[in-house]
Amino acid sequence: MGGGGGRDPTAEGRFIRAVPRDAERVRFTIDGRPAEAWSGDSLLAAILVTQPSLRQHEFDGGARAGFCLMGACQDCWVWSEKGERLRACTTPVAPGMAILTAPPMERFPHG
């Protein structure tokens, strides 16, 4: 994994970090692209400081970036490459996480 991935958070992110954090760097990937965050970041914050949304909605096709930010509205679920479902606002980012904003279709072969 490369460091930082070359994405300029202030240029593309939805969230703005307003407060510094004294913590370990955490490397993870979003849709295969390397990303960095701080230990203690929620997955939601870690993703939204680098990009404008989290996922595409199943039914209206629109982009979503979560809504309640406190584990109630269930609008921020993302996927891992292993097919896990993660509620981004209540899941801490962890080193090596491989996050997908769309389902890993190859994990669901229908024959």
Place this chain on the structure above:
Amino acid sequence: MTKRQADVVVVGGGLIGAWTAFFLARRGRKVVLIEKGVVGAQSSGTNFGNLRLQGRFPGQYPLSLRSQALWEDIENLIGDRCEFHQSGHLYIAFNAAEREKLEAYAAVSESYGLTIEHLGPADLTRRYPWLSTRAVAATFSPRDATANPRLVTPAVARAAKALGVEILEHCTVTHARRDGAGFIVETADGRSFGSDHLVNSAGAWAGEIAEMFGESAPLFPAGPPQFVTEPFPYFLFPSVQAVDGTVIFRQIPRGNIILAGYPRTAADPIRNRAPVPPSKTLAAMRHLAAVVPALRHCHVIRVWSGIEGYLPDMIPVIGPSATTEGLFHAFGFCGHGFQIGPGVGLCLSEMICDGRTETPLEPFSIARFRGTVAEDEKFRREFDRPAAAEKGGPWARRASPSPAAARSIPCAAAPRWPRCPTR
């Protein structure tokens, strides 16, 4: 008190009552449909939505096939597809004994002209790569289908209404009696309806109506628990059922997986509640994860149930009353009324309009409860035993494991069952 005249009064606005009213109205009959709540609210609206043909009670095939033809034509009949989807039905076996059972089911299905595909392990891996290898054999019936129960009964009732059926919701029948050549039906709001014929399709509450005419059936209420997941990539195409009854599931094209499993749970028809205990949810989840491991990360988001009437031989009462001319019963569908609903409605309309129907309905006569009735083996397997069982109550003896496939119970035992409400 106003006396209203109708050809037929139908008591109970579930799937059966709505279809019966619909077909009667198509034959030009004036029908009043009386429903204590709203149409399609109990098991008609809360069942699993399977239109399964394979594995049915053998005597039911003529009715079942006739009904499927109606389902296949539902859009023409009522102007609404109600998410009807010819998904096919996959019956799976986990061992050799279950495989034999499937083969026996298939032989019956095939004898009625159904196409059944017999699948071994290699076929299963190729066709259903998501299926656990615990499944050693399966039969697939491509004509089987599914529909959305929440939508069907209101849509049928709307179509019936458009044909002139008078539908009364939130209206409870308090008395019904024979009056000269016809019937008088009285409701809690003080109205009274006169009719030539009376149809008792009151579901788990039908025993109460039958007893107004001096007959009874050992009907008891239960709630089939249902579970649904969040939307997931659509990859499970057929409706799937383990022959041991532990897991029944289907995925709708929208992505949600609907899940059911036995044993059924107790229901309270007086307070109108059929809660789903969390331990049932856990059991159903565990069984599904074992059958489709790729679903282990998928989340269950909602559960529900509805009150349904069951009979100890696990087949419904359909047909004329044994005590009262002009009265017809259709209740106690024991968890498989959804598929035969339109067929039952059509047959009842024929019996009322023509005096006969081409479909054999003898096995479903209410008169069978005058003698002794064989308790179906499913009956012991598919229900929770109330706490009374451990205390040696009437359930205890029935719960005892018996190698016999069926035992006889005298109908005199009926009052000791957990009963549907009677006055």
Place this chain on the structure above:
Amino acid sequence: MAEVVIVGAGPAGIRAAGVLAAQGLRPILVDEGRQAGGQGYRHPSPGLALDMDALMGTEAGKYRALHADFAELLPLIDYRPRTLVWGIEERRLHCMRDGRQMTIPFDVLVIATGAMDRVAPLPGWTLPGVFTLGGAQAVLKDQGCLIGRRVAFLGASPLLSLAALQYRKLSAQVVAVCDTSPFRDKIAALPRLAAVPRTLARGIAYLAALKSARVPLFHGVTPLAIEGDREVTALRFLDGRGRERRITCDAVALGYGLKPETQLAELAGARFAFDAHFRLWLPVTDEDGRAGEGLYLAGDGATIGGADAAEASGTLAALAVLHDLGLRPSVDERPALRRRLARLRRFQHGLARAFRWPGPALSRVPDEVTVCRCEHVTAGDIRRAMDADLGPVDVNRVKAITRCGMGRCQGRVCGPALQEIAAAHAGLEAEAVGRLRGQAPVKPIPIGLLAEEHA
């Protein structure tokens, strides 16, 4: 000894635990959060250099006291963070912690599950960049993040101005604070708001601070739309004089006061009644929080009262537990607490009057607007279903036909709007269309939930 379990470690749950621990009981405190504090008194996540004193302002003292007391309490209780209670079966809680199932038996249950934002739908509210008002504050306290660069605050809540000031403190550009309730409602509510003069003064100070910072502040607005294609670009509304305004922004915080998280209370058997002040279905309790045999409710999860009321009602509910168990403390603090709680709740009724939920005005939500975010059900879908022959009136039937409220959140977000839209469309009072029923699981649980681990 009776097993007492408290669900929720916000101010109500912590205070309840404190009272019980002081009597030598060792309550189990189950918390879905990673750290105690709940939503309002949320603790920053590890390593965050956030000046909570500055952020909490006049409430910093209470915030510090609650967390300090909790730290002292910790050895005396059985605290279970990261634990979701998803169901109740007889006298057992079904829980999930770190993907593992467990059950916790109880004799006495105190539910203090707090609240979430109540929101009214408008065109564009599902766009990335629109968050709840409480969420905008939570992500600031927990993550030190702002929801955008140019942020508009929209709704009817005293927290609009508080959150706007907090955002300004951390260098966000607050482009507008748009309050849908007219200023005259605040005047009309003054008699009730005077019940707690200190908090009233604080609210006035917030408004003054916004004014002096030249933050555009609008009262009596009618929201028209949140604009944007893939994300928020502007907020459009009619101001109090009916002039259309369009304000460029990249985020909107949306909130119309709070709604209690009552799902577990319902599963535990609480009865519900429609509350005319809040226009919400609330669990029925006596003045000490009793809601049934061995069942006690406290904090905003019972009725909206704010943090001070949460502390008082948590204390009171725990005292009720002690009395009902026959453990009577020497000094009976209950009468004083009841009086205090009554005053705080009167104040909240004043707030509900001053910052009024639009309620019946939701009849004007355009047909094309999404009401149910989970299942993508529009206001038009609801109205068309109700208009059909034999169409539903009761909200549970509307849900059955349209799927509104059937999704992952189980109607938490859309419930109040569905209630109003359905009632208005039927021409009925809000309570006449029934109450969306809840069931377990109260939040999604994975099919592969790992096997039971006993508590």
